[in-house]
Amino acid sequence: MRPTRTLFFIARAFSNLSPHLRLPIEGNMHNVYTNDEAMVTAYRTDPLVHDRWPARSLCVFLELGHLLETTPVQxxxxxxxxxxxxxxxxxxxxxxxxxxxxxxxxxxxxxxxxxxxxxxxxxxxxxxxxxxxxxxxxxxxxxxxxxxxxx
Structure with missing residues (x-):
């Protein structure tokens, strides 16, 4: 799903105001990233896996995704x-x-x-x-x- 303008605005605002604030990421705890059930189980039970990213990291990933969709890469x-x-x-x-x-x-x-x-x-x-x-x-x-x- 492409991020909305509102999400970009919120991410940029928090990135500048409080870059370490952890923002929720939709689906991070529910997505299935691999077809290996043992890996999925390990991911789900790992106490270090969470659904929040630092605002600055989230902003960088959103901006990078937008650049990759709109800018030719040589x-x-x-x-x-x-x-x-x-x-x-x-x-x-x-x-x-x-x-x-x-x-x-x-x-x-x-x-x-x-x-x-x-x-x-x-x-x-x-x-x-x-x-x-x-x-x-x-x-x-x-x-x-x-x-x-x-x-």
Missing amino acids: FSVPVLVQHGKDDTVTPFETIKKWKEERVKGDDVELKIWPDHMHELHNDVGRINVLNYALEWILKHLDSNQNQQQEH
């Missing part, structure tokens, strides 16, 4: 964006649209993972996600080294 280095298709926090269609409309660069890859959610690194099947990222990094390191040797 990457001069290879970039891998991985996202879970079953993510209910940030739908993959939003990320796909962002990549297609806003992301510029010669080597930007979007990898959508079926049956994965918001926290790919905590999902069942996370080893595949991490191995994919590792292989992508190694491929790009090899490619970069070969380019440097040619020059």
